[in-house]
Amino acid sequence: MAVTRAGLKARPKKQRRMSGQERRRQIVRAAMDLFARKGFKGTTTKEIALAAGVNEAMIFRHFPTKGDLYAAIIDYKMDQCCEWISRVHEEAARRKDDRTMFLELARGILAFHEQDGTFMRLLLYSALEGHELNRMFFETQVVEHFEFLADYIAQRVRDGAFRPVNPRVAARAFLGMITHHAQVRELFDPQGRLLNVDSDAAAAELVDIFLAGVARR
Amino acid sequence: MAVTRAGLKARPKKQRRMSGQERRRQIVRAAMDLFARKGFKGTTTKEIALAAGVNEAMIFRHFPTKGDLYAAIIDYKMDQCCEWISRVHEEAARRKDDRTMFLELARGILAFHEQDGTFMRLLLYSALEGHELNRMFFETQVVEHFEFLADYIAQRVRDGAFRPVNPRVAARAFLGMITHHAQVRELFDPQGRLLNVDSDAAAAELVDIFLAGVARR
DNA sequence: CGAAAGATTGTAAGTACTTACTTACTTTGT
DNA sequence: ACAAAGTAAGTAAGTACTTACAATCTTTCG
Structure with a gap:
């Protein structure tokens, strides 16, 4: 098994990984549910990552800030x-x-x-x-x-x-x-x-x- | 001017200090307004202290936790x-x-x-x-x-x-x-x-x- | 009546942990 | 070989709460 520079185990081979768009959608869905239940301040990026099944850093590949993610969700929701x-x-x-x-x-x-x-x-x-x-x-x-x-x-x-x-x-x-x-x-x-x-x-x-x-x- | 153990200036003499009950009421009032505007997680104990005009430690003289303060306010409000x-x-x-x-x-x-x-x-x-x-x-x-x-x-x-x-x-x-x-x-x-x-x-x-x-x- | 002791209020500084976000790398897919 | 997805580890700042002292007020006693 591969070893990272820090000596920890690398992630083992997984099923096919997601495209950027699929992953974004998944983050949004997890975030939407959490923001709905807990509000903006009551929700952490750690919780969002956990619920979406991604590393926390991934959130910031799709949205500059947590506030941008929230705004995107509110905007989309209010349009619906x-x-x-x-x-x-x-x-x-x-x-x-x-x-x-x-x-x-x-x-x-x-x-x-x-x-x-x-x-x-x-x-x-x-x-x-x-x-x-x-x-x-x-x-x-x-x-x-x-x-x-x-x-x-x-x-x-x-x-x-x-x-x-x-x-x-x-x-x-x-x-x-x-x-x-x-x-x-x-x-x-x-x-x-x-x-x-x-x-x-x-x-x-x-x-x-x-x-x-x-x-x- | 007196000097504390850390070498910083002691608080200068002030006008008559508040009783515990008065201070508690003031903390509750400040907290109520902030919790109403920002919710529980959106409000920090630092903000509450600032709005009440007290040191943050004073909050914990009257309420064991921030959650206890919130509960007291919700309880009082719902009773009204x-x-x-x-x-x-x-x-x-x-x-x-x-x-x-x-x-x-x-x-x-x-x-x-x-x-x-x-x-x-x-x-x-x-x-x-x-x-x-x-x-x-x-x-x-x-x-x-x-x-x-x-x-x-x-x-x-x-x-x-x-x-x-x-x-x-x-x-x-x-x-x-x-x-x-x-x-x-x-x-x-x-x-x-x-x-x-x-x-x-x-x-x-x-x-x-x-x-x-x-x-x- | 005044000094001293005790009670209460006030606070600077700190602790242990959490947070949003970044970095530098690894792994996977084309 | 390169692009894209994934992540462990980290950074700087913030958080709830605690500690140990200082300041002020009240009570007691000589």
Whole structure:
């Protein structure tokens, strides 16, 4: 067996080694999970390396600093958020089928969070940490989708389909009940001790309360 | 000027020194603010000492470890949460004045968070970090108040004042829209760019949407 | 009343360890 | 032979916490 200059055993022959891209992806995946659970400062590069199955030095072959790795993850994650929302919005704007629109939106939000708990966690950690990318995410995607929803509600008030509510308050109310439910399930009550219904049923009932709340009397 | 054993200048005479209790309170206050902004791992004992205006060693005169200091703060904060809610609940149970009950609850929650942003931050940080005291808080106070609210809504359904909604979903909807609003204001949108109404107006409109949403048709 | 003793508060300096990141080499694949 | 992936060992700085003393305040006693 080969011996290194320090007299220690060299790594024995292994299976085929990874390409740079594969390895990068693996580091990102391990880091994402750790950052989601522990936050930026709560995660060490040693832990990331261990979870990724690489030497710590490898991390710095792909990212200049630990902060760059975190920023790449936040950026990627925040980009994932809203790709599907635009399609739901377009349908709604065309058909003005309120129940379907709000129901699809609610189901989409709940399914998105259910399929990937790291999003909510990274969103909240980066907000608490005051991360610049979180602020950018808010100022672009969050604002855009909130404004679209408020505009839609305003239009439905003008159409006479909704009673004269403040569209921004109504948008806040709707997003609040849906997002809060996802958050409680992810952070406080994963077993659903307080409210144990599947997400489609939850979406249906929350949307029903919302629509009744903004319906013409 | 006196000289220490190391030959350095002794601390010059100062104004009257603090009692142990006063100093402890000051350390706790500084630590609370830092933990709220940066989380447990993101805060160093050096920063806490600097913010409190004491030597780092003083922290360990009052708390065995940094973790003990954090636990004391989380415990104290979570205890503050719900003292006032019981009074609101009692009134409501007696008078069955739904609008006043939900309005007082909503205003109380919003005022509580507006007066003290550290609560929301510590709640979320400790939840993300998986802190045991957060779990205990959830399993006691959160569960208790949620159950009370769900019971109240169930009673009102039986009374015929509310339509046959799932009381737990309705409680989730109500708490969701209120708490989400407080959270967005604290973490994402302190300037109220998306929704700039004062908290009493927000409470009134959110409660109106909620009550309309659960009213008999 | 004042000095001395004791209790309490305060702190400089230190310890043992951890951290993010770098270096210089080794191993593997083309 | 060269490029690329992998790593042991290291560096400089930082961390939570401890130690041993100094300074200040209170109590006791003559």
